[in-house]
Amino acid sequence: MNQVLLACNGISKSFQEAENKLHVLKNVNLHVSNGEMLAILGSSGSGKSTLLHIMGTLDEADAGELIFDKQNLLDLSANQQAAFRNEHLGFVYQFHHLLPEFSALENVAMPLFIANKNKSEALDRASTLLTKVGLAERTNHKPYQLSGGERQRVAIARALINEPSIIMADEPTGNLDADTSQSIVDLIKDINATSGTAFVIVTHDQSIASQLDRTLKLHKGSFVEG
Numbered sequence: 568m569n570q571v572l573l574a575c576n577g578i579s580k581s582f583q584e585a586e587n588k589l590h591v592l593k594n595v596n597l598h599v600s601n602g603e604m605l606a607i608l609g610s611s612g613s614g615k616s617t618l619l620h621i622m623g624t625l626d627e628a629d630a631g632e633l634i635f636d637k638q639n640l641l642d643l644s645a646n647q648q649a650a651f652r653n654e655h656l657g658f659v660y661q662f663h664h665l666l667p668e669f670s671a672l673e674n675v676a677m678p679l680f681i682a683n684k685n686k687s688e689a690l691d692r693a694s695t696l697l698t699k700v701g702l703a704e705r706t707n708h709k710p711y712q713l714s715g716g717e718r719q720r721v722a723i724a725r726a727l728i729n730e731p732s733i734i735m736a737d738e739p740t741g742n743l744d745a746d747t748s749q750s751i752v753d754l755i756k757d758i759n760a761t762s763g764t765a766f767v768i769v770t771h772d773q774s775i776a777s778q779l780d781r782t783l784k785l786h787k788g789s790f791v792e793g
């Protein structure tokens with residue numbers, strides 16, 4: 568059960584800004600275990616999103632390894648990384664990034680449409696997932712007809728459509744009020760308990776982090792205690 572799914576070994580990243588080099592991540596080591604919910608906590612600018620992007624193969628590191636199933640994902644070509652993401656990862660952001668002209672159902676099914684999967688099977692699966700996130704009555708609504716919390720539920724259903732091993736969530740409740748935030752955290756915990764999907768959740772909210780299995784705190788590009 569505690570098998571390591573994804574490991575970062577010695578990840579470093581800097582950005583060149585005019586003459587200054589900004590060292591955002593300094594030799595970061597971490598692992599995500601099978602089925603765990605990991606919080607990455609830290610103040611604004613501490614490097615949380617940069618780390619999550621690298622863990623999701625959406626950004627390159629300057630040094631280090633990102634190991635999944637014994638292979639270093641940072642060595643893969645861009646196409647291989649995209650295939651890896653499609654097969655194993657789901658993403659949820661602070662802003663839902665739903666396509667405004669499509670219904671909730673179509674938005675959730677979209678990754679399968681793009682992958683040229685059977686359309687009616689994709690819609691069936693999307694419908695099941697919308698029921699799972701509590702939106703059975705909202706499948707034909709467009710994003711503008713949904714509340715912020717409902718839109719985030721659609722985004723979570725979309726992230727689940729490929730049955731990922733890990734969902735990477737960057738401030739998934741950052742745009743929501745306290746009650747709606749808690750309902751999203753409850754949903755994430757329920758998905759984790761029922762399907763075993765691991766979550767890596769970037770947040771600056773200690774009350775969210777404390778509800779997950781483990782918290783790592785980033786400070787100026789390195790992990791610190793508590």
Ligand SMILES: Nc1ncnc2c1ncn2[C@@H]1O[C@H](COP(=O)(O)OP(=O)(O)OP(=O)(O)O)[C@@H](O)[C@H]1O
Binds near residue numbers: 583611612615771
């Ligand atoms: N593409 C980039 N070019 C230059 N600097 C960048 C780039 N991306 C991020 N940075 C800088 O790296 C630092 C860390 O950014 P990052 O977004 O990872 O922080 P964060 O902890 O997620 O912050 P927040 O909680 O505010 O989203 C910041 O100082 C940011 O300005």
